Every structure is written in structure tokens, then in C-alpha cells.
Amino acid sequence: MHIDFSPSPRTSLGVEWELELVDLDTRELTGASDALLAAISPEGDGEHPKAKHELLQSCVEVITGVCTTVAEARADLAGTVGELQGPAAERNVGLMCSGTHPMTDWSTQRVTDTERYHQLIERNQWLARQLQIFGVHVHCGVRAPEKAIPIVNALLGYLPHFLSLSASSPYWIGSDTGLASYRSKVFEALPTAGLPYQLGGWEEFEKYMDILIHSHAIESIREVWWDIRPHPNFGTVELRICDGLPSLDEISCVAALAQCLVERFDHQLDDGYTLPEPRPWLVRENKWRAARYGLDAEIVVDNTGRVQPVTEAITNLVEDLLPLARRLDCAAELELIPKLIERGASYQRQRACAAAHEGKLEPVVDLLIGEMRDGLNL
Numbered sequence: 001m002h003i004d005f006s007p008s009p010r011t012s013l014g015v016e017w018e019l020e021l022v023d024l025d026t027r028e029l030t031g032a033s034d035a036l037l038a039a040i041s042p043e044g045d046g047e048h049p050k051a052k053h054e055l056l057q058s059c060v061e062v063i064t065g066v067c068t069t070v071a072e073a074r075a076d077l078a079g080t081v082g083e084l085q086g087p088a089a090e091r092n093v094g095l096m097c098s099g100t101h102p103m104t105d106w107s108t109q110r111v112t113d114t115e116r117y118h119q120l121i122e123r124n125q126w127l128a129r130q131l132q133i134f135g136v137h138v139h140c141g142v143r144a145p146e147k148a149i150p151i152v153n154a155l156l157g158y159l160p161h162f163l164s165l166s167a168s169s170p171y172w173i174g175s176d177t178g179l180a181s182y183r184s185k186v187f188e189a190l191p192t193a194g195l196p197y198q199l200g201g202w203e204e205f206e207k208y209m210d211i212l213i214h215s216h217a218i219e220s221i222r223e224v225w226w227d228i229r230p231h232p233n234f235g236t237v238e239l240r241i242c243d244g245l246p247s248l249d250e251i252s253c254v255a256a257l258a259q260c261l262v263e264r265f266d267h268q269l270d271d272g273y274t275l276p277e278p279r280p281w282l283v284r285e286n287k288w289r290a291a292r293y294g295l296d297a298e299i300v301v302d303n304t305g306r307v308q309p310v311t312e313a314i315t316n317l318v319e320d321l322l323p324l325a326r327r328l329d330c331a332a333e334l335e336l337i338p339k340l341i342e343r344g345a346s347y348q349r350q351r352a353c354a355a356a357h358e359g360k361l362e363p364v365v366d367l368l369i370g371e372m373r374d375g376l377n378l
Helices: 032-040 069-090 116-122 145-166 182-187 202-214 246-272 281-295 309-328 337-343 347-357 360-373
Strands: 012-023 050-051 060-064 091-094 136-141 228-231 236-239 298-300 307-308
Touching: 012 069, 012 228, 012 246, 012 360, 032 050, 032 060, 050 069, 050 136, 060 069, 069 091, 069 246, 091 360, 136 246, 145 202, 145 236, 145 246, 145 309, 145 337, 182 281, 236 309, 246 281, 246 298, 246 307, 246 309, 281 298, 281 309, 298 309, 307 309, 347 360
Parallel strands: none
Antiparallel strands: 012 060, 012 091, 012 136, 050 060, 136 236, 228 236, 298 307
């Protein structure tokens, strides 16, 4: 099976941001996507170039065009969110983003009425019905198909960095799960989600996709929802590991880190280097540690079992990538990461808010709405 890959001329950038739609009276999720998308679509038919339906009617996905810099992607997202804010306010709907909603029961939510989503539910049953989860996906352009799989494999070594920074789903249906990122555990229950298989190259990727399709495991490669995956149509590597991020400040941090790493790996391949491939056991263990402990995790850094605080690993990586970030014009965003660590990831801020309000979660929803509206001012 041949899979066309549309190479990107540079390490371009695209971001997808899944927004929760919240009833401002109850603070619960509300199925307002049809009304909001109709209000902002040019023809009033719900078709908007940069805002889309998602599985649940309580979510709208905002997407950028192909961007060159992090600042351009941020401005693109902000423009579309700005279009949504007025119609949302008119309908008493708040906009926010977190890996999971702190309180809402997934069984109360309506599925968007499309054939694709109905087929997803039919195939996966409750595993799909429970996908009341929200994420941020970052696409980074890759200049040749033969580079995509080595870059995916190399990025697995940095999976805990992205997950711990973005972890924002400590709560599930009103209870504290004890995890920093419960979303990552919910999503990997699907048979084609979670950690990618570490394949040997593009031809092996094509063969594996061919087997999945012919064995009726999937109907198209769009149904392979790995934490990090190649996206042939866009000519990118897509990082899907991140929990939903409440603010554009945090999205900028994550996008800058992703763009710098992919740029580095792309040029190392040009220079004849063989990119590192962490052992599968190490990748799995580090994902669990990041999901469980977030920024308090100690991650395994080599095959001897040596560990390092993930905050130290992230801080060292930022310093190492700064010269490259200056060339990509994202140094300012990358340098915000230590400030974000000091401020605390979203799961930490949510728990602190709940503790300050005797465990009540409505104030946590208000916090998340406010962070999307006002930013973190890092």
C-alpha cells in the first residue's frame, strides 16, 4: 500500500485546540456546538474554515492554517476564538479547555450527528462514548517522508516532557482521580490510540497501515490516533499527547518546544545522524509517570534505570534548544517554560483552587474559563 506524503518545505506549524462549551449557570458541559458554528460560519451552515465539530456537541475544535512561527499560530487561534466569544456569551456559554471537565458525567453528553462519529461509537461502544476528553495537537512540518518515522521514534523520548507540562485532567465526573492526566489513560483504551509502534521506516509504516485496513481494524489511517503520529496529508509529524491547555500562553510553550525538536531532528537526519530510539519499556514507564505525577515525576533517562526530575529534564532541554529557537523566532515562547513550571501546570492550579474552596469544583470551572479569557501573564 502506497501512502502519499506531502512534504513541507520547512518546519511549519499547525495547532488544533479542543474547546469545552460550558453552561455558565451550572458550569456543566452543554451541547452548543451546532448553534455556535452556525453563528460564525460565513453561510450560516456550520461550515467554518477554522472551527469544527468534534465527537461531542459540547466541544468545538479550533484549528490554525499553516504557520511559520509560534506567534503566527497563536494569533491565528486567538482570531477564531474571538469569533466564538460573542455568540457564546449571547447563549450563556463559556469557553475553556482542560483534559477533562471536572464534573460532567460523560453519559449525559450528545454525540455529534455524523456518519463518522456514529461508526466510531458502533465500533468501540462505551470506550468511545466515554471520550469526554479534550486535547491540543501540534503539527510540525517534515521535509521528506523517510524522515517522518525516525522523528516520531525520537520524539517518544520527550513524551513525558510534553505530557507533564500539559497535564490538566485530575478530575473525572466530580472525583479526584489521583492522576495529573486522566485523559491520557481514557484515550489509550481505544485499540488504535496510545503509544505508537516503533517502526523501521516509511515502508514499514505503509505495510502496517495496509494490514490494519485489510484486516478491518480501521477503514482509513485517520483512525490511528497515536500519541505521536505521521500525518501524510499535511506532511507533518503530529504530537497528540498533550492534555487540553487552558491558555494561549501554555499552547505557545508547547508549540515552541515541538517545533524546535522537530527542526533539530530534521537537520540531524540531513547531517547523516541516526536519531535515538528509546526502548519501548522506557517510553511506557515514562508516560505512566508523567500521567500519574505530572511535574512531580521522576523519569527514567537511560537503559540502566537512572532517573531525573522531569522539571530538571525540561529546563535543561529548554536551555539546549534556545539557539535553535532564536533561528525559528520562538525563543520568547520557549523561555516561558521555566516560568510555567514555577506557576504550576493546570492540574496543580485546579487542585489548589478546589482546596481553597472546600473541595468544590464549580470554582475550578470558573478558573479555567478565566485562564482562557485572560491568559496566565507568564
